[in-house]
Every structure is written in C-alpha cells, then in structure tokens.
Amino acid sequence: VGQKVVLAPGVSCGKCAACLAGADNRCREFTNLGYMIDGGCAEYVRCPEVNCMPYPENLSFEEAAAVPLVFQTAWHMLVTRAQLQPGEDVLVLGAGSGVGSAAIQIAKFFGCRVIATAGTDEKLAKAKQLGADDVIQHRIMSIRKEVRRLTHNRGVDVVFEHVGTATWDDSIASLAVGGRLVTCGATTGFDAKVDIRFLFSRQLSVLGSYMGTKEELRIVLKLVAEGRLKPVVDRVLPLASCAEAHAYLELGKQFGKVVLSV
Numbered sequence: 001v002g003q004k005v006v007l008a009p010g011v012s013c014g015k016c017a018a019c020l021a022g023a024d025n026r027c028r029e030f031t032n033l034g035y036m037i038d039g040g041c042a043e044y045v046r047c048p049e050v051n052c053m054p055y056p057e058n059l060s061f062e063e064a065a066a067v068p069l070v071f072q073t074a075w076h077m078l079v080t081r082a083q084l085q086p087g088e089d090v091l092v093l094g095a096g097s098g099v100g101s102a103a104i105q106i107a108k109f110f111g112c113r114v115i116a117t118a119g120t121d122e123k124l125a126k127a128k129q130l131g132a133d134d135v136i137q138h139r140i141m142s143i144r145k146e147v148r149r150l151t152h153n154r155g156v157d158v159v160f161e162h163v164g165t166a167t168w169d170d171s172i173a174s175l176a177v178g179g180r181l182v183t184c185g186a187t188t189g190f191d192a193k194v195d196i197r198f199l200f201s202r203q204l205s206v207l208g209s210y211m212g213t214k215e216e217l218r219i220v221l222k223l224v225a226e227g228r229l230k231p232v233v234d235r236v237l238p239l240a241s242c243a244e245a246h247a248y249l250e251l252g253k254q255f256g257k258v259v260l261s262v
C-alpha cells in the first residue's frame, strides 16, 4: 500500500488464448482505462492489480503519466508489427503528436535514420532535438517528393502512419520496394485507396496496429528508467481545466503530451 506505480492502460480478460499468449492487446475484450472504462480524467481510478507496473523513479508523476499509451503503441507498431531493423530508413508522420514523438526516439534507439514531418518550423526543430535526422514541413512541401529526394529516390523502409486520409497517398508513395506501412490511427479520416498494382509489384506491406502488450510496456518503462527514452510533455494543466486541455489538443499546436495533474 502506498507504492508508486504506473498504470498499464490496456485492460483485458486475462484468460483467453491471446491473453495467455501475452498478446493481451488482441484479447476480444481488450479496452483502455478512460475509454470504455471510467477513469483517466479523475482523482481515483479502479483497475486490475495486474495493470500496476514499476514506477521509473527518475520521472515526475507528470512525466511518468506521459509514457504508457504512446510509447507502448509506438513500440508495438515499429518493433513488433513492422519488425524494424537497425539502419533502416523510417518516415514518422506527425512528429508533434504523442505517438510521433515516441516513434522518433524508438527508431533512433534502433539506429535507424528518421525523417519526421510536422506542420510548423517550431515542431520540426523539436523533432530534430529528439533525434530526427531530416524533417519535412508538410504544409509547404510534398512528403513523397521530399522522401524521394532524401533517400536518393529509394523511399523508406517503414512509414509510421496515424494521420489517415490526409497523408495516406503520400505514405504509400514514400515506401521503398519491400517497405512496410504501419498504422494506429485515422485522425483526419478513414477513407483510403491502395493501388493493388503497386502493392504487389513493389511487395509492400500494410500493417494495422492497436495499442501494445503489457510486456512491451514493461520494456518501454525499463528504457525510460534508464533515460534512453524520454517522455515528451507539452504542458501540464490541473484536472479542473480538463475541458481547456481538450480544446488545446484540438488546435493541434502541442508537441508531445498534455497532462492533467491532480
């Protein structure tokens, strides 16, 4: 009692074949604290004991709160789904988002070259601070043209998608032969087309990804505790300003996470 913990956001049944295999994010009952279960924007939250993870003592509560969802999701996408290999070229869309800022760091941890996109120069400068090798200002530049230029027309091995309709065509067009597109979201819309001729002739893979497993969160928290991955907090607001925090997120001006404190 009284021990500091980080809560794994994913809640699953704990007894189905997927859960027993450690793939709890494939459980048919899988959901998240604060999504289908009340909690998150609250002073108290009730959750299964198994969701309590070791607390990285080098972090403040606000920093620790910014880790689980985005780092776990980005790790599952890049490492488990896209099978990221050292030295590969990775295009990270939306560098200022929570998952984007996590993905840049994870790809760099694997010794990859990272090309990151964002809509403002300020965000691109922060992406570079996180380790991005090259950046693309997507409001004034064509993502696919810049990727082709930066990779000597080869394209990237992995595209980290979560933006959806607005970037989908550029994402597919940015892939090298044998490239993998991995996605965890559709913020700008879910309608997309794939030219099947390119899909097979260029041997592309399109991979869906949803959250991550508790084991992946354990790995991520260990790397955070060692200072090898760093949570990115844009700002901290009091719980009473929850509505203001959501309005701020909808403006899309943040870089990293917006955290509510109690």
Ligand SMILES: [Zn+2]
Pocket: 012, 013, 014, 015, 016, 017, 018, 019, 020, 024, 027, 028, 029
């Ligand atoms: Zn289950």
